[in-house]
Amino acid sequence: MQLHARHDDYAPAARLYDHRSNQKLQELRTSVACAKGQEVCPPERLNAYWWQVETGAARKVLLLPSGQRCIMEFFFPGDFFACYTYGCADIVLEAISEGTVLGRYNRDDVERLQREDSGIARMLRDATLRAAFHRETHIFNLWHQRSTDKVLGFLAQIQKRRQTSNGFLSLPMSRYDIADYLGLSVETVSRALTELKERGILEFDGTRQLRIARHSDDLLTLLLHASSNELAAAA
Amino acid sequence: MQLHARHDDYAPAARLYDHRSNQKLQELRTSVACAKGQEVCPPERLNAYWWQVETGAARKVLLLPSGQRCIMEFFFPGDFFACYTYGCADIVLEAISEGTVLGRYNRDDVERLQREDSGIARMLRDATLRAAFHRETHIFNLWHQRSTDKVLGFLAQIQKRRQTSNGFLSLPMSRYDIADYLGLSVETVSRALTELKERGILEFDGTRQLRIARHSDDLLTLLLHASSNELAAAA
DNA sequence: CGCTCCATTGATCTCGATCAAAGTCCGTGG
């Protein structure tokens, strides 16, 4: 089992403007600043752009007629993505943190540019590929039946994408967001986190700041090699 | 809610060899015939190719140390895809039906070709995009909590990708495969299908041949607009 | 004919949804 060979795929995209070949792309950039919970863009315009998170975090949400919110994806600084929703009116892109800033690129311009510049074409392909991996991981999270396994998988994903140098993970999203991402109830998410804390796998510093205990530093490997019940036995 | 606007995205890819610009691609093609349940290719070689299902069906499976099988994706005739597993040894591609035939294309050759031929580049992008939609649908299926909703979502996907002119769906995969795709137990899948039959939503002709009852002909719309409980009330 | 794989059905138990109630955090305004 070598899923950990995927580490790099979770890393945020390199900042576009670090590459000289992308200055043309940066000329197309429009910055969009959003308040917490605010829609980044009217849903019907979502298809028309490529996006990049500058600071903060965003979520792509499928709104169901029943009022439920299915969170399809989280986006973090550096992530470059498009929401190809093909006319589906009930998908929205929302800022998670106060003061989230996204770069917005007109899609037609980007596609034109990628035909002229192979570096940009490559970057778009990489972004697409990275999104594909995120979805695969999401599928793997949702596929588990135990709630602790789902939450563990989610944290593993965050660990790959957001871990800071001091070893702490910060969760910009609420427990509600995590629940809507994993198809669980808020209460279950909360209980799962509490359980992982009591098992010594997680250490909290406030509700949205946490650390993975030393002995279990690669959560994905942990998840793949043992069910959470076995983990409990090992602890 | 206009998810049904996605219909076309589920349609199988046009046969490559229908396009004259693809004759070069067809020269790279190697046919691989497989028995039921057989691995299409040694796992370590999986990354090296692009594939297309000719006849039959295939599944991409993540094998867990616990012995569980997480089915990441099903492939049907016309589907053109790559398994970018990046060195993960425990992903396998297996034939589902007896006599499944796949076309195999050397990945390096394909990538070289796409740089020369924009038609092929476009085709690859379309294939990638289609795979992305399949994953999104898979996520939506898994996200539901009720087993009947998951199964209904799965059938909606099959309906889009495989419905024949006579209105019947054929399921090439076993109940075990469906269970491993949806993160359910076999028994629950079986019970869900039985329940949908008794509610008058499905009509069976044998175990793997079924029809959607007239009044509920678009399962995806059905799933989006009403929980399965409400469906029961409506029946 | 009997074997193996697949599918269904039943009974029981566990885990997570749901309902209900505190408790915590944070920003705002007095």
Place this chain on the structure above:
DNA sequence: CCACGGACTTTGATCGAGATCAATGGAGCG
């Protein structure tokens, strides 16, 4: 500075859906 309010989080109790265990029933095949 503190009080208030609202959103977020946690914990408890109950109930139901699905996992699990167990058994039976086909269907294809050597």
